[in-house]
Amino acid sequence: xxxxxxxxxxxxxxxxxxxxxxxxxxxxxxxxxxxxxxxxxxxxxxxxxxxxxxxxxxxxxxxxxxxxxxxxxxxxxxxxxxxxxxxxxxxxxxxxxxxxxxxxxxxxxxxxxxxxxxxxxxxxxxxxxxxxxxxxxxxxxxxxxxxxxxxxxxxxxxxxxxxxxxxxxxxxxxxxxxxxxxxxxxxxxxxxxxxxxxxxxxxxxxxxxxxxxxxxxxxxxxxxxxxxxxxxxxxxxxxxxxxxxxxxxxxxxxxxxxxxxxxxxxxxxxxxxxxxxxxxxxxxxxxxx
Numbered sequence: 658x659x660x661x662x663x664x665x666x667x668x669x670x671x672x673x674x675x676x677x678x679x680x681x682x683x684x685x686x687x688x689x690x691x692x693x694x695x696x697x698x699x700x701x702x703x704x705x706x707x708x709x710x711x712x713x714x715x716x717x718x719x720x721x722x723x724x725x726x727x728x729x730x731x732x733x734x735x736x737x738x739x740x741x742x743x744x745x746x747x748x749x750x751x752x753x754x755x756x757x758x759x760x761x762x763x764x765x766x767x768x769x770x771x772x773x774x775x776x777x778x779x780x781x782x783x784x785x786x787x788x789x790x791x792x793x794x795x796x797x798x799x800x801x802x803x804x805x806x807x808x809x810x811x812x813x814x815x816x817x818x819x820x821x822x823x824x825x826x827x828x829x830x831x832x833x834x835x836x837x838x839x840x841x842x843x844x845x846x847x848x849x850x851x852x853x854x855x856x857x858x859x860x861x862x863x864x865x866x867x868x869x870x871x872x873x874x875x876x877x878x879x880x881x882x883x884x885x886x887x888x889x890x891x892x893x894x895x896x897x898x899x900x901x902x903x904x905x906x907x908x909x910x911x912x913x914x915x916x917x918x919x920x921x922x923x924x925x926x927x928x929x930x931x932x933x934x935x936x937x938x939x940x941x942x943x944x945x946x
Contacts, residue, residue: 661738662686663757665750666694668720671763673727675793678939679761680728680735682791685831688758690735692724695742695749717741747778754788764792764933783933784925787916789824789943791909792933806908806938807835807888811900811928813913814840814870820945821913822875826882828909828941835886838875839903841896842867860893867891897931904936916944 664679666672676692683690696717721739728737742749754760762779783790810825812818829836848859868891879887892899904910912932914925925933925942932940 659756659758660686660688661691661757662688662759662761663691663693663750663753664724664761665746665753665763666692666720666724667746667763668694668716668723669763669765670795671765671793672720673724673763674795675761675763675791676724676728677731678791678793679759680732682759682761683735684732686758688736689738690728690732691738691740691753691757692721692728693740693742693749693753694720694724695744695746697743697745699741699743714741747781750778750782751786754782754786754790757788760786760788760790762790762792764794780925783914783929783942787944789941791939791941793939805832805834806906807837808832808909808911809837809839809900809903809907810911811896811913811932812838812840812871812874813896814867814874816913816915817945818874818913821911821943822878824941824943825911826878826885828911829885830882832908833884834908835888837903837907838871838887838889839892839896839899840867840871840890841892841894841899843895844893864891864893867893897928900928900932901935904932904938907936907938909939909941910936911941911943914942914944916946 662679662683664676666676680690694717699714699717721741728735760782762782764779779792808825808829810821825836842863844855844860844863848856848863850856871889871891875887875889900910910932912929914929929942
């Protein structure tokens with residue numbers, strides 16, 4: 658454990674919300690919060706801070722100051738580190754992710770066109786880093802009521818899920834809330850009859866098999882975290898819509914992303930796509946092998 662949470666700042670309302678969310682998470686983890694802003698055009702620092710827009714470094718300092726004030730107003734005693742990096746933002750964020758337990762970024766919410774809200778840099782970070790990334794939209798920072806909302810995790814049973822469950826159980830334990838585990842499973846082809854309907858017996862057996870597998874996957878984690886309340890649910894449909902329904906009242910949605918070391922293109926799976934673009938709560942994307 659590095660005991661560091663890094664939040665990337667770009668001066669938008671979303672990045673301020675991300676900073677507040679990250680500060681809350683850092684307090685829960687007893688971790689240090691790093692505020693990071695990167696701009697390749699940063700000039701060498703003078704002894705005095707820039708005071709007006711004529712100074713080349715005015716806006717980077719203003720962005721950092723606004724984030725610091727927002728964090729201090731919420732968590733006045735939180736250990737805080739500030740970093741203004743003279744390098745490409747993607748390079749700075751990737752480097753910081755490797756030095757952190759968690760990376761937090763803002764994600765724009767554009768309503769009807771929100772399926773395209775994740776910017777290129779955020780997409781690159783989510784797709785390539787080995788560090789969990791949380792995406793926070795404007796006004797998604799924890800409030801007095803939202804911090805008590807359940808944690809939801811989408812679980813696939815066809816690939817390793819240890820890293821995902823470790824993140825999910827720890828998140829629910831820190832918040833002292835229920836962990837809701839959702840598993841979506843498609844019906845097999847033979848479940849559909851010639852009339853287009855579903856054979857009830859096949860659907861029932863598919864659901865029972867999935868419930869048994871889910872219970873078995875969760876058993877060692879329930880034993881390790883006896884204090885965490887767990888609610889598990891199997892849906893015979895695509896995982897994405899099942900997760901988004903549960904996320905409506907959630908405080909945090911957690912999804913896994915298979916980490917492929919040799920993947921060059923920035924790609925994320927359809928479940929992660931749906932979660933980060935449409936979930937109404939902060940979304941944690943946890944890479945795993």
